[in-house]
Amino acid sequence: MITSTTGPQPADFADVRATNLAVVLRFVREHAPCSRADIAASTGLNKATVSSLVADLIDRRLVRETGLTENRVGRPATMLVLDGSPYAAIGVEINVDTVSAVATDLAGERLLTWRRSFSGGESVSQGVAGVGAIIRRVVSRMAKEERQVLGLAVAVPGLIDVQGTVRIAPNLGWRDADLGGDLAKALRDPGFPIQVDNDANLGALAEQRFGAHAGASDLVYLTGELGVGAGVILDGRLRRGGRGYSGEIGHVQLDPEGPVCRCGRRGCLEAMAGIGAVLRRDPSPAEIQIEIEEVVRLARAGDAGTLGTLAEVGRSLGRGVSILANLLNPEVVILGGYYVPLAPWLLPGVHEEVGSRVIAAEAGGLQVVASTLGYDAAALGGAARVLDSVDSGKLPGGLSRIP
Amino acid sequence: MITSTTGPQPADFADVRATNLAVVLRFVREHAPCSRADIAASTGLNKATVSSLVADLIDRRLVRETGLTENRVGRPATMLVLDGSPYAAIGVEINVDTVSAVATDLAGERLLTWRRSFSGGESVSQGVAGVGAIIRRVVSRMAKEERQVLGLAVAVPGLIDVQGTVRIAPNLGWRDADLGGDLAKALRDPGFPIQVDNDANLGALAEQRFGAHAGASDLVYLTGELGVGAGVILDGRLRRGGRGYSGEIGHVQLDPEGPVCRCGRRGCLEAMAGIGAVLRRDPSPAEIQIEIEEVVRLARAGDAGTLGTLAEVGRSLGRGVSILANLLNPEVVILGGYYVPLAPWLLPGVHEEVGSRVIAAEAGGLQVVASTLGYDAAALGGAARVLDSVDSGKLPGGLSRIP
Numbered sequence: 163m164i165t166s167t168t169g170p171q172p173a174d175f176a177d178v179r180a181t182n183l184a185v186v187l188r189f190v191r192e193h194a195p196c197s198r199a200d201i202a203a204s205t206g207l208n209k210a211t212v213s214s215l216v217a218d219l220i221d222r223r224l225v226r227e228t229g230l231t232e233n234r235v236g237r238p239a240t241m242l243v244l245d246g247s248p249y250a251a252i253g254v255e256i257n258v259d260t261v262s263a264v265a266t267d268l269a270g271e272r273l274l275t276w277r278r279s280f281s282g283g284e285s286v287s288q289g290v291a292g293v294g295a296i297i298r299r300v301v302s303r304m305a306k307e308e309r310q311v312l313g314l315a316v317a318v319p320g321l322i323d324v325q326g327t328v329r330i331a332p333n334l335g336w337r338d339a340d341l342g343g344d345l346a347k348a349l350r351d352p353g354f355p356i357q358v359d360n361d362a363n364l365g366a367l368a369e370q371r372f373g374a375h376a377g378a379s380d381l382v383y384l385t386g387e388l389g390v391g392a393g394v395i396l397d398g399r400l401r402r403g404g405r406g407y408s409g410e411i412g413h414v415q416l417d418p419e420g421p422v423c424r425c426g427r428r429g430c431l432e433a434m435a436g437i438g439a440v441l442r443r444d445p446s447p448a449e450i451q452i453e454i455e456e457v458v459r460l461a462r463a464g465d466a467g468t469l470g471t472l473a474e475v476g477r478s479l480g481r482g483v484s485i486l487a488n489l490l491n492p493e494v495v496i497l498g499g500y501y502v503p504l505a506p507w508l509l510p511g512v513h514e515e516v517g518s519r520v521i522a523a524e525a526g527g528l529q530v531v532a533s534t535l536g537y538d539a540a541a542l543g544g545a546a547r548v549l550d551s552v553d554s555g556k557l558p559g560g561l562s563r564i565p
Numbered sequence: 566m567i568t569s570t571t572g573p574q575p576a577d578f579a580d581v582r583a584t585n586l587a588v589v590l591r592f593v594r595e596h597a598p599c600s601r602a603d604i605a606a607s608t609g610l611n612k613a614t615v616s617s618l619v620a621d622l623i624d625r626r627l628v629r630e631t632g633l634t635e636n637r638v639g640r641p642a643t644m645l646v647l648d649g650s651p652y653a654a655i656g657v658e659i660n661v662d663t664v665s666a667v668a669t670d671l672a673g674e675r676l677l678t679w680r681r682s683f684s685g686g687e688s689v690s691q692g693v694a695g696v697g698a699i700i701r702r703v704v705s706r707m708a709k710e711e712r713q714v715l716g717l718a719v720a721v722p723g724l725i726d727v728q729g730t731v732r733i734a735p736n737l738g739w740r741d742a743d744l745g746g747d748l749a750k751a752l753r754d755p756g757f758p759i760q761v762d763n764d765a766n767l768g769a770l771a772e773q774r775f776g777a778h779a780g781a782s783d784l785v786y787l788t789g790e791l792g793v794g795a796g797v798i799l800d801g802r803l804r805r806g807g808r809g810y811s812g813e814i815g816h817v818q819l820d821p822e823g824p825v826c827r828c829g830r831r832g833c834l835e836a837m838a839g840i841g842a843v844l845r846r847d848p849s850p851a852e853i854q855i856e857i858e859e860v861v862r863l864a865r866a867g868d869a870g871t872l873g874t875l876a877e878v879g880r881s882l883g884r885g886v887s888i889l890a891n892l893l894n895p896e897v898v899i900l901g902g903y904y905v906p907l908a909p910w911l912l913p914g915v916h917e918e919v920g921s922r923v924i925a926a927e928a929g930g931l932q933v934v935a936s937t938l939g940y941d942a943a944a945l946g947g948a949a950r951v952l953d954s955v956d957s958g959k960l961p962g963g964l965s966r967i968p
Contacts, residue, residue, distance in 0.1 A: 178581060321925055329926070380807040392892065396804040403799070403894020404783040407925040410891040415884065415922070417821055427922070481818065485888065488813040489795065491806020519818070519830070522724055522810040523732065 179215075182207060184555035186215045190225050190242050191269065191553070197239035216242065222557060223248050224268065244269045249558060250309040252300055253544020254293065255317040255361060256280070258333045258388065258447035261293055262541040263300050267309075270372060270549060274303060275538060286328075286339040294348030301352060311354045312558055313551060315544035316341065317361040319389055324406035326358040333388055333447070357547060361385055362409050363400055364543030365498050365533075366393025371546040373496065374534045380492040383533070384411070385540075386501030388447060390432045390482075393543075396490065412436065416481050434478035437500050440471065454500050461507050472504060476511025483512055483530055484519035491526045498533040505532035582618075585610060587958035589618045593628050593645050594672065594956070600642035619645065625960060626651050627671065647672045652961060653712040655703055656947020657696065658720040658764060659683070661736045661791065661850035664696055665944040666703050670712075673775060673952060677706060678941060689731075689742040697751030704755060714757045715961055716954060718947035719744065720764040722792055727809035729761040735827075736791055736850075760950060764788055765812050766803055767946030768901050768936075769796025774949040776899065777937045783895040786936070787814070788943075789904030791850065793835045793885075799893065815839065819884050837881035840903050843874065857903050864910050875907060879914025886915055886933055887922035894929045901936040908935035 182205075189201050202212045219225040226245035231238035246268025255262040259281070265274040280292055297314065304311055318341065320331030328339040342358045349356075366383035375381060383393040392409035394401045402408050412432035413425055420429020424444065438444045441453050460468040483495050497505055509530065516525050533539055552558070585608075592604050605615045622628040629648035634641035649671025658665040662684070668677040683695055700717065707714055721744065723734030731742040745761045752759075769786035778784060786796040795812035797804045805811050815835035816828055823832020827847065841847045844856050863871040886898050900908055912933065919928050936942055955961070 394892070396799060396806070397802070399800070401799040401804070401893070403929065404896040405894055405925065405930050407894040407929040408892060410894075410924045413922070413924050414888050414891055415819075418819075419822065425924075485817050486892070488817055489797070489811060489889070489892065490804070491808055491810040491813075493807040519816070521813045521816050521828075522808065526806065526810040527808050 180555050180557075182211065183215055183218060183557060184553060186212065187219060187224055187557070188553050190219075190244055194243040195228055195241035197241055199239055201242075220245075224552075224557065248308065248310055249312050250304045250307075251312050251545040251548035251552075252297070252304070252314045253317070253364065253541040253546070253548070254297060254300075254314065255364070255538065255541040255544065256289070256293055256334070257319065257361075261296050262538040263296055264538055264541040264545050265300055265304060266542075266545040266549070268312075268549070268552070270545070273307070273309075274300060276300070277538065286336050286341070286344065289334065289336065290341065290344040290348050294345055297345065297349060301349070310558065311352070313355045313357065313548035314345075314352075315357040315359055315364065315547040316345065317359060317364040317540035317544055319361045319385070319387060319391070321407050321410070322358055322360045322363075324402060328358065329407075355551075357544075359544070359547065360391060360393070360406075360409065361387070361540040362391035362393035363402070364393070364540045364547060365535075366395050366400060366496075366543065367546040367550065368535055368539045368543030369496050369498075369533065370395055370398075371549065372535060372542060374531065375494045375496065375529075378493045380490065380494075382486050382490065382492045382495045383539075384483075384495060384497050384501065386437060386497060386499035386504075388437060388450070390436050392486065394490065396492075411482055411486070414482065414485060416478060431478070431482040435475050435482055439475050439478070440500075440504065442471065450500065454503060458503050461504075469507065472507035473511050475504075476508035477515050478511075479508055480512035480515025481519065483528075484516050487516060487520045487522075487525055487528045491522065491528075493527055494529045494531060496531055496533050498535070498539050499537065502532045502536075583958050583960075585614065586618055586621060586960060587956060589615065590622055590627055590960070591956050593622075593647055597646040598631055598644035600644055602642055604645075623648075627955075627960065651711060651713055652715050653707045653710075654715050654948040654951035654955075655700070655707070655717040656720070656767065656944040656949070656951070657700060657703075657717065658767070658941065658944040658947065659692070659696055659737070660722065660764075664699050665941040666699055667941055667944040667948050668703060668707060669945075669948040669952070671715075671952065671955070673948070676710070676712075677703060679703070680941065689739050689744070689747070692737065692739065693744065693747040693751050697748055700748065700752060704752070713961065714755070716758045716760065716951035717748075717755075718760040718762055718767065718950040719748065720762060720767040720943035720947055722764045722788070722790060722794070724810050724813070725761055725763045725766075727805060731761065732810075758954075760947075762947070762950065763794065763796070763809075763812065764790070764943040765794035765796035766805070767796070767943045767950060768938075769798050769803060769899075769946065770949040770953065771938055771942045771946030772899050772936065773798055773801075774952065775938060775945060777934065778897045778899065778932075781896045783893065783897075785889050785893065785895045785898045786942075787886075787898060787900050787904065789840060789900060789902035789907075791840060791853070793839050795889065797893065799895075814885055814889070817885065817888060819881060834881070834885040838878050838885055842878050842881070843903075843907065845874065853903065857906060861906050864907075872910065875910035876914050878907075879911035880918050881914075882911055883915035883918025884922065886931075887919050890919060890923045890925075890928055890931045894925065894931075896930055897932045897934060899934055899936050901938070901942050902940065905935045905939075 198212050202209045223245050228241045249268050250265045253264045261278050261280040263276040321329040326342045328341050342356045362385045369383050379398045381395040385391045390412040392411040413430045415429050417429035421433045423430035423433035601615050605612045626648050631644045652671050653668045656667045664681050664683040666679045724732040729745045731744050745759045765788045772786050782801045784798040788794045793815040795814040816833045818832050820832035824836045826833035826836035
């Protein structure tokens with residue numbers, strides 16, 4: 163039998179309304195304030211349909227009318243903006259020594275940004291207890307603001323399969339953990355969906371929605387933590403691979419004669435261009451931030467040894483970025499985590515190697531930039547993943563409310 | 566402004582019919598012989614809609630009724646199969662010394678398979694004249710069979726941008742060539758669309774539709790020609806990157822101290838695992854096939870030097886495949902071209918390296934296999950690309966024929 167997955171999916175008239183509600187919601191997200199006529203003109207939907215869809219979105223409190231009117235010929239139009247005041251999206255990032263939590267409203271405006279110390283190196287159950295306690299406080303804060311939580315997505319540094327099971331999180335020492343299920347129990351079935359994802363994947367979703375290159379179709383986000391991972395967005399969507407394990411660039415070998423990596427192999431990207439290579443040793447997680455600040459101070463002061471190390475690490479990182487560029491031809495590779503404060507000294511070496519190693523002219527249009535989203539990019543990406551679900555048509559309230 | 570490309574596209578009721586025609590066509594392709602009731606039951610479309618859509622597809626001669634009836638309780642049903650007898654899809658592969666052409670019917674059955682010698686190393690205009698003459702003969706053959714050509718896709722070994730312009734085809738010596746436009750002129754505006762694509766991309770499309778792993782969502786095809794390129798299918802679709810230059814694995818560096826590559830760099834995959842590494846020199850294109858046959862003969866005879874070379878090339882190829890597996894987590898990597906006859910001796914080394922280098926357990930589910938499609942996989946992929954267009958809703962006749 164010949165099968166093909168390239169074609170469109172079946173659509174019947176019942177699907178159309180759900181699809182179109184999401185289309186109108188996204189239009190308002192991107193173009194607010196806008197009128198019903200604007201929506202009709204841009205989407206090709208007729209005005210009566212748009213009016214009915216907008217009424218539904220207003221009923222769900224996803225969209226609201228403003229007092230504003232458009233200053234143009236003809237009858238003044240009532241303008242629409244995102245509402246979402248009764249909703250919140252929550253993202254959480256688990257790291258070795260900290261948990262970050264972010265909550266946003268439907269428009270992506272931050273409602274809350276927390277960072278708490280955490281001892282993730284203990285067992286999964288202790289980890290779940292600790293993270294669960296933090297999430298409960300976030301949820302309770304949202305409840306006080308009378309917001310319904312649309313969903314929660316949790317970033318974990320490790321291999322997460324497509325079902326959301328944590329297969330291996332080496333730096334946490336976790337293995338085969340049903341983190342989402344355990345958190346649902348710890349939160350006593352909170353009534354919103356809980357998703358678990360790789361930290362680099364969620365970093366990429368954060369960049370796609372909130373970053374300086376938001377909307378780029380082909381974007382790779384590189385974490386610069388103890389490990390180095392990639393979140394790969396191609397044709398506008400995160401690409402997870404068959405089992406969800408894409409983006410494991412950290413152990414791609416750059417040099418068979420290179421330094422020994424924590425994984426036991428030689429010359430891995432992580433060993434040559436990870437934070438350990440910058441600090442020239444494997445630091446304890448709690449010390450990294452302080453040590454990176456010291457590296458930045460020395461680099462600013464022109465310390466030759468530090469500048470030499472950063473130039474070398476930048477070139478190694480550039481070799482890794484070149485592999486991404488040759489294989490995937492992204493428009494932009496975004497350096498996250500601890501790469502951000504180091505970027506002024508890393509980027510020249512990255513550009514040098516990218517320029518000489520990428521086959522396509524002008525590196526296929528590639529830009530390499532530092533993230534503008536700060537250390538909680540992956541947590542913010544958790545909120546982005548929740549908002550992506552809404553934008554894809556999983557609207558709160560559900561279609562059962564439509565008469 | 567916050568933009569997002571993750572949501573569904575707008576749909577209005579006029580789009581629905583075009584979408585559903587394609588859905589029904591694909592259902593018949595995958596499940597024929599089948600009844601109208603089968604289509605309704607599986608797609609969720611109601612029976613009246615299905616009847617109307619089927620009537621339209623019969624009118625376009627894309628589907629036909631057979632005399633068969635289903636042997637089951639109730640009124641016997643008329644069964645439907647693909648028709649497509651008035652149509653043909655054409656794929657052509659340009660290589661350094663040969664042009665291959667394949668034509669298939671709508672069901673993908675081969676109507677014609679040609680291989681002609683060709684001197685592609687000359688100028689683009691001479692190349693176009695030569696390829697154009699071959700295509701004209703294919704088109705004329707199809708005309709004799711009273712078939713309308715649905716489209717033509719041409720595979721070129723090189724960097725092809727998303728508009729189909731040949732940016733660089735190093736082994737042909739072509740650069741910045743509007744091959745599609747030139748061919749349309751040479752064919753005197755033949756009335757069917759002409760697409761130009763990278764050979765590895767079309768090889769991947771051929772595997773997706775016709776290969777032993779047809780239907781795999783995450784599949785990478787590796788060409789084993791003078792150059793090595795990758796065609797990357799993720800989530801069921803070819804991923805081209807921002808400008809169309811994805812899949813350039815040939816010049817990913819495996820070893821900074823490795824042998825000098827034709828590109829001037831050291832230790833590229835192509836230098837360590839390309840056909841030149843098997844033959845231990847850069848052969849002339851015309852000699853490759855004969856020389857590979859000699860390598861196979863020596864390997865079968867147990868020649869130690871040959872076996873050692875193939876084992877080493879296999880391990881280098883495995884290092885390249887491991888990079889793909891770590892970055893993209895494909896279900897299957899398919900070795901094409903001259904890798905196919907050499908696969909029995911290459912695969913052990915590939916599996917060895919993949920097993921030790923891929924971070925995910927069981928290499929993330931990866932299988933590495935030899936293509937079953939033969940040397941004209943890329944030409945066949947050209948036909949597949951044309952059929953993909955039809956399956957995506959670009960039906961011959963167009964919606965203007967609907968009253």
